[in-house]
Amino acid sequence: xxxxxxxxxxxxxxxxxxxxxxxxxxxxxxxxxxxxxxxxxxxxxxxxxxxxxxxxxxxxxxxxxxxxxxxxxxxxxxxxxxxxxxxxxxxxxxxxxxxxxxxxxxxxxxxxxxxxxxxxxxxxxxxxxxxxxxxxxxxxxxxxxxxxxxxxxxxxxxxxxxxxxxxxxxxxxxxxxxxxxxxxxxxxxxxxxxxxxxxxxxxxxxxxxxxxxxxxxxxxxxxxxxxxxxxxxxxxxxxxxxxxxxxxxxxxxxxxxxxxxxxxxxxxxxxxxxxxxxxxxxxxxxxxxxxxxxxxxxxxxxxxxxxxxxxxxxxxxxxxxxxxxxxxxxxxxxxxxxxxxxxxxxxxxxxxxxxxxxxxxxxxxxxxxxxxxxxxxxxxxxxxxxxxxxxxxxxxxxxxxxxxxxxxxxxxxxxxxxxxxxxxxxxxxxxxxxxxxxxxxxxxxxxxxxxxxxxxxxxxxxxxx
Amino acid sequence: xxxxxxxxxxxxxxxxxxxxxxxxxxxxxxxxxxxxxxxxxxxxxxxxxxxxxxxxxxxxxxxxxxxxxxxxxxxxxxxxxxxxxxxxxxxxxxxxxxxxxxxxxxxxxxxxxxxxxxxxxxxxxxxxxxxxxxxxxxxxxxxxxxxxxxxxxxxxxxxxxxxxxxxxxxxxxx
Numbered sequence: 280x281x282x283x284x285x286x287x288x289x290x291x292x293x294x295x296x297x298x299x300x301x302x303x304x305x306x307x308x309x310x311x312x313x314x315x316x317x318x319x320x321x322x323x324x325x326x327x328x329x330x331x332x333x334x335x336x337x338x339x340x341x342x343x344x345x346x347x348x349x350x351x352x353x354x355x356x357x358x359x360x361x362x363x364x365x366x367x368x369x370x371x372x373x374x375x376x377x378x379x380x381x382x383x384x385x386x387x388x389x390x391x392x393x394x395x396x397x398x399x400x401x402x403x404x405x406x407x408x409x410x411x412x413x414x415x416x417x418x419x420x421x422x423x424x425x426x427x428x429x430x431x432x433x434x435x436x437x438x439x440x441x442x443x444x445x446x447x448x449x450x451x452x453x454x455x456x457x458x459x460x461x462x463x464x465x466x467x468x469x470x471x472x473x474x475x476x477x478x479x480x481x482x483x484x485x486x487x488x489x490x491x492x493x494x495x496x497x498x499x500x501x502x503x504x505x506x507x508x509x510x511x512x513x514x515x516x517x518x519x520x521x522x523x524x525x526x527x528x529x530x531x532x533x534x535x536x537x538x539x540x541x542x543x544x545x546x547x548x549x550x551x552x553x554x555x556x557x558x559x560x561x562x563x564x565x566x567x568x569x570x571x572x573x574x575x576x577x578x579x580x581x582x583x584x585x586x587x588x589x590x591x592x593x594x595x596x597x598x599x600x601x602x603x604x605x606x607x608x609x610x611x612x613x614x615x616x617x618x619x620x621x622x623x624x625x626x627x628x629x630x631x632x633x634x635x636x637x638x639x640x641x642x643x644x645x646x647x648x649x650x651x652x653x654x655x656x657x658x659x660x661x662x663x664x665x666x667x668x669x670x671x672x673x674x675x676x677x678x679x680x681x682x683x684x685x686x687x688x689x690x691x692x693x694x695x696x697x698x699x700x701x702x703x704x705x706x707x708x709x710x711x712x713x714x715x716x717x718x719x720x721x722x723x724x725x726x727x728x729x730x731x732x733x734x735x736x737x738x739x740x741x742x743x744x
Numbered sequence: 745x746x747x748x749x750x751x752x753x754x755x756x757x758x759x760x761x762x763x764x765x766x767x768x769x770x771x772x773x774x775x776x777x778x779x780x781x782x783x784x785x786x787x788x789x790x791x792x793x794x795x796x797x798x799x800x801x802x803x804x805x806x807x808x809x810x811x812x813x814x815x816x817x818x819x820x821x822x823x824x825x826x827x828x829x830x831x832x833x834x835x836x837x838x839x840x841x842x843x844x845x846x847x848x849x850x851x852x853x854x855x856x857x858x859x860x861x862x863x864x865x866x867x868x869x870x871x872x873x874x875x876x877x878x879x880x881x882x883x884x885x886x887x888x889x890x891x892x893x894x895x896x897x898x899x900x901x902x903x904x905x906x907x908x909x910x911x912x913x914x915x916x917x918x
Contacts, residue, residue: 345832456914
C-alpha cells in the first residue's frame with residue numbers, strides 16, 4: 280500500500296494531476312443546489328456515451344455512398360452488440376437533446392444567466408446548436424431514402440437564400456447533386472468537426488462554471504446587483520458552502536447513472552431507429568422527415584402560409600438563435616426568482632406550448648397526401664351502378680381520396696367530405712372541383728363533363744347519417 | 745509616506761530591450777500565421793474543392809425513342825454528370841419523361857420546388873404530387889396547389905440517333 284502511495288506521489292509530482300483536479304472537486308457550492316442542477320452534467324454524460332459508441336460504430340461503418348447503408352445493416356444485424364451500440368448512440372443523442380433543453384430552461388427560469396454568468400449562457404446556446412446539428416448530421420449518416428432526401432431538403436432550404444443560395448446548396452451537398460462526396464463530408468463533420476467543437480465548448484463552459492461558481496437557487500426579493508453580487512456570493516459560500524465533492528457531486532453521479540441505465544435499457548428494449556429503404560435518388564417513393572426532436576420545425580415548414588415561406592425558412596432559424604443569444608444582453612441584473620419574473624414564465628409556457636402543439640402536428644403529418652390510402656369500398660360508395668357509383672370510382676381514381684376522407688377512408692390533408700352533401704349545394708361543389716383552392720388543384724381541364732356530373736352526384740349523396 | 749520604486753529600464757539594443765521584445769513577439773506571431781496559412785490553404789482548398797469545381801453537365805441516354813409511348817409519363821434514370829465508382833446508387837438521378845409527339849419529349853425534375861422532396865406522377869389524377877407537404881403540379885409542371893413557389897423545373901431533352909438524351913443539371917435547381 281505504501282509503495283502504491285509512493286508511486287502515486289511520484290506520478291502526481293511529475294504530472295500535477297491533483298493540483299489540476301483538486302480545486303474542481305473542492306470548490307464550494309451553494310448548499311441548496313440540488314436536483315435541478317443535475318442536467319448539465321447529465322448532458323455531458325450523454326455526450327460521453329455518444330463519443331464512446333460513435334468510435335465503436337466508426338470502426339465498422341463504411342462512409343461511402345455505395346457501402347454506408349449495407350455497413351449499417353451489417354452493424355445492426357450481424358455484429359455482436361451492434362444493435363445495442365447503435366441503439367445507445369440513438370438514445371444517447373435523444374437524451375442529450377432532452378437534457379440540454381431542460382438544463383437551459385432551468386437556467387432561464389432561475390435567471391442563472393445574469394451577471395456574472397452571461398458567457399456561460401452564450402456558450403450554452405452554442406452547445407445547443409452543435410447538439411442539434413450533430414443529431415441532424417447523424418440522421419443523414421443512415422444513408423437511407425429518408426437521409427438522402429433530407430439532405431436535398433436541407434439544400435433546397437439553403438438555396439432560397441438570396442445571392443448565395445446556389446453556393447450554399449452546393450456546400451451542403453458538397454457538389455451539384457447528392458453523391459458520395461455528400462456523405463463523406465457529412466461524416467467528417469459529424470465525427471470530427473462537431474465533436475471537436477462540442478469538446479472545446481464544454482471545456483470552456485465548465486471553466487466558466489468554475490470561474491463564476493454554481494449559481495445559487497434564487498430567492499424572491501434578492502436581486503442581482505453587479506456592484507455587490509460577487510462579494511455577497513463569496514460571503515455566502517464561505518459561510519454555508521459545501522465542497523462539490525462529494526456533497527453536490529453525488530446527485531450528479533446518481534442521476535447520471537440512472538440516465539446511462541435508461542439509455543442502455545431503451546437501446547436494448549426498443550433498439551435503433553429502423554432503416555428506411557436503401558438510399559437511391561432514382562426512387563421517388565420517399566417521405567423524408569426529421570428525427571423526433573425536429574418534428575416541430577418540420578411542422579412549421581408545412582403549416583406556414585405560402586407567401587411567408589421564404590422569410591420563415593431563412594429568418595426563423597436565425598431569429599431563434601438571435602433570441603437565445605440576446606437573453607443575457609436584454610437583462611443581466613435584478614430579480615432572479617421566477618415568482619418575480621412573470622414574463623419569463625410566460626415565455627417558457629408559450630414556447631413550450633408552441634413547440635408541443637407543432638410537435639404533435641409534425642408527428643401526425645395531416646398535411647401529407649396519403650398515397651397508400653385504400654380505395655373507397657362498395658359499402659361506402661353505396662349504389663352499384665349509376666352516377667353515384669361512377670362518381671365514387673372517379674373519387675378513387677382522380678386522386679381525391681389522397682387528401683379527402685369519406686366515412687373514415689382517405690387522407691386528412693383536405694376537409695372531410697363524409698357529409699359534404701349536407702353542407703354544400705351542387706353549384707358550390709362544382710365550383711370547388713373546377714376551380715380548386717389554396718391547396719387543391721383545379722380540375723377544370725382534368726375531368727370530362729360526365730366525370731364531373733358523376734363526381735358531383737357522388738359528393739351530393741354524402742349526407743350526415 | 746510616498747515610496748518611490750526604482751524600475752530598471754533595460755538598455756536599448758540589449759538582449760532584454762523593449763525593441764527586441766517587440767521584434768520577437770512579432771516574429772513569433774508572424775511565423776505562426778505563416779505556418780497556419782501554409783497548412784490551412786491546401787487543406788481548405790481540398791475540403792472546398794467541390795464548391796470551386798465548375799458546374800459540369802452531360803447528355804445522358806435514357807432509352808430509344810420507341811421505348812416511350814406518346815402521352816405516357818414515365819420515370820427514367822441516368823448517371824450524374826460527375827460520378828465516381830464508390831457513389832453506388834447515389835451516382836444516378838431520375839426524371840419524369842413524357843413523349844409529347846413523335847420526336848418531342850419533355851423531362852421534369854423529380855424534386856419539388858418547395859423543399860426538394862421527390863414528386864410522384866399520378867397517372868389517373870393527371871397530376872404530380874409531392875408526399876412531403878402536399879405540393880401539387882399539373883401535367884405541364886405548373887403549380888396546381890400547395891406550397892411550391894415555382895413550376896417543376898425541366899431538363900433539356902434531345903433525340904440523337906434514335907435515342908432520347910437528357911442533359912444533367914444540379915439538384916436542387918436554383
